[in-house]
Amino acid sequence: MKRLTIISMFAMITLFLAACGGSSNETNAEGETYELDMSVTVGESSTWFKAAEKLAEDVNEKSNGRISINVYPNEQLSGGDSATAVSQVANGTQDMSYNSTIIYSVMDERFGVLSAPFLFPDLDTAFSLLEGEGGEMINNILRENGVEPLGFGLNGFRQVTTSGEPIKTPADLEGLKIRVPGIEMYTDLWREFGSNPATMTFSEVFSSLQQGTIDGQENPVEVIHSSQLNEVQNSMTIWDYSFDPLVLGINKELFDSMSEEDQQIMKEAAAAANEYQIEETRKREEKQIEELKESGMEVYELSQEEKETFKETMQPIYDQYESVWGEELLNAFQE
Numbered sequence: 001m002k003r004l005t006i007i008s009m010f011a012m013i014t015l016f017l018a019a020c021g022g023s024s025n026e027t028n029a030e031g032e033t034y035e036l037d038m039s040v041t042v043g044e045s046s047t048w049f050k051a052a053e054k055l056a057e058d059v060n061e062k063s064n065g066r067i068s069i070n071v072y073p074n075e076q077l078s079g080g081d082s083a084t085a086v087s088q089v090a091n092g093t094q095d096m097s098y099n100s101t102i103i104y105s106v107m108d109e110r111f112g113v114l115s116a117p118f119l120f121p122d123l124d125t126a127f128s129l130l131e132g133e134g135g136e137m138i139n140n141i142l143r144e145n146g147v148e149p150l151g152f153g154l155n156g157f158r159q160v161t162t163s164g165e166p167i168k169t170p171a172d173l174e175g176l177k178i179r180v181p182g183i184e185m186y187t188d189l190w191r192e193f194g195s196n197p198a199t200m201t202f203s204e205v206f207s208s209l210q211q212g213t214i215d216g217q218e219n220p221v222e223v224i225h226s227s228q229l230n231e232v233q234n235s236m237t238i239w240d241y242s243f244d245p246l247v248l249g250i251n252k253e254l255f256d257s258m259s260e261e262d263q264q265i266m267k268e269a270a271a272a273a274n275e276y277q278i279e280e281t282r283k284r285e286e287k288q289i290e291e292l293k294e295s296g297m298e299v300y301e302l303s304q305e306e307k308e309t310f311k312e313t314m315q316p317i318y319d320q321y322e323s324v325w326g327e328e329l330l331n332a333f334q335e
Contacts, residue, residue, distance in 0.1 A: 031259060034067045036250075038096035039077045039085050041103075046222070047284065048098045048246065049073050051153065051277030055248075058269035067262065069096065083107075090146035092251045100155050101138075101245055102181055110141050112185045113325035115242045116318065118311035119333060121304070123157070123282070126243050134332030142247065148255040150270035153246035153277040156220030156285060160241070161233040163215055166300035168237070170194070170313050179205055179217040186242075189317045202227075209233060220244055222281065225288040230297040238289070238301040239310065248274055 038056070040048040049071065056069035077094050078084035082103040088094035090107065105112040113119075120126035129135065130152055139149045160167055160178070167173055174194035180186040182199040190197035198214050202223075208214045209232040216233065224236065248270050255263060293299050302310075322330055 031063070031066050031262060034258075034262075036067070036069045036095040036254075037072065037077060038069050038098075039072045039075055039088075039094060040098040041075055041082050041085070041100070042073065043226075044073050045226070046073075047277045047280040048153065050280065051273045052098060054276055055269050055273035058272060059265060062265045062269060063262065067265065086147075086249075089249050089251055092146070092253055094251070095254060096248075096250045098153060098246050098248055101247060102183060104142075104145075104247060105183055105185070108141060108145055109185075109324050110326060110329060111138070112183065112321065113329050113333060114138070114245060115183075115185065116321070116325070116330070116333075117189050117241050117314040118307060120240075120243045121335075122240070123154070123243075125335065126245070127152070127278075129333050129335075130245065132332070134329065137329050137332055142249060143252055146252050147247070147249040148252040150248040150250055150266060151274040153248055153274050154281045155244040155246055156222060156281060157240035158218050158220055158242040158244055159224065159236055159238050160218045161216050161224060161229055161236045161297075163209065163212070163232070163234055166235040166237045166298055167239070168300060168302070168306065170310055176215040177213075179208065179214050185317070185321060188320065189314060192313060192316055205229075206232060218242075221285045221288050221292075225292060230292050230295045233297065235298040235300065236292060238299065239307060241307075241310065246277070 038052055040046070040052050042048050052069075052071040056071055059067050059069055074080065075082055075085050078088055082099055083106045085094060085097050086099050086103050086107055089097050089099075101111045101114045105115070120129070130138070135152070142149045162176065162178075165172070170193060173190075175196070177196040177198055178190055179200055180190055180197045187197045187199065198208075200208065205214075205217055206227060206229065209217065209229065217229070218241075219227075219229075224230070224233075230236075250266065255266070258266070289299060318330075
């Protein structure tokens with residue numbers, strides 16, 4: 001009798017464990033459910049926002065609705081402050097964002113290497129190097145700061161506009177008051193040009209140009225076009241002096257907590273979103289330059305030889321910041 005009882009108990013335990021195992025497998029197959037918040041710096045008409053929307057749609061579809069991403073334009077989650085947005089992604093109070101590496105350099109000055117003056121001859125070279133050793137070094141620095149990189153997007157090369165004639169030589173910049181990003185490296189390099197760099201929030205730029213408080217500013221073409229700076233600036237010089245990539249980042253702790261399957265979903269969707277964002281940005285830029293010309297803005301494009309003349313004046317910046325960026329990191333981006 002005892003033997004039958006023991007056998008019966010063993011059978012019941014086996015059935016119980018099998019049932020538990022089946023339930024656990026079913027849960028794993030379904031996976032976790034996530035509702036993520038993502039911020040982009042600019043508005044809903046931007047390629048940043050549209051790419052983020054594409055990311056959200058693809059992730060939702062690939063995960064069968066388990067992972068949803070709410071996209072917020074104009075840094076709504078950080079009170080309009082991009083530097084705060086980057087910090088929030090790093091500390092986990094915000095899940096994801098598209099932010100320029102210029103903003104990341106507020107967190108860690110090593111990111112400033114990507115904005116070094118005249119470092120990249122063209123976009124193809126820049127992205128090729130980002131896919132190599134240098135890009136992986138940047139990815140590791142992001143991880144050190146609590147952000148898992150999901151690839152790079154494109155804000156564009158930064159160009160310069162002025163209220164006077166187009167800039168053609170370094171001498172043309174002497175004495176001009178130019179609005180620049182509030183990063184020390186930009187302030188230092190514009191002083192090397194002989195200009196008077198001014199830092200202010202971008203929302204103040206149009207009125208400052210209109211009132212003549214500043215003579216010019218620098219930004220990618222899309223920003224110049226969408227902000228209608230052609231109404232208060234006479235000329236633009238295409239000189240591609242500073243590369244401005246975007247980081248599609250997610251909080252590292254959050255990403256690490258995801259299953260390998262969900263991590264792969266995020267990576268694949270991010271790759272497609274970044275590809276779309278870069279392609280659309282490049283397409284738009286060509287059209288936007290033509291529209292700026294048609295509006296009456298004089299547009300001058302520097303030759304490679306003219307760019308080299310500007311680059312030669314920037315050697316002190318490389319001497320000053322090589323130790324900040326790190327010699328190995330800088331070398332990884334120099335052909």
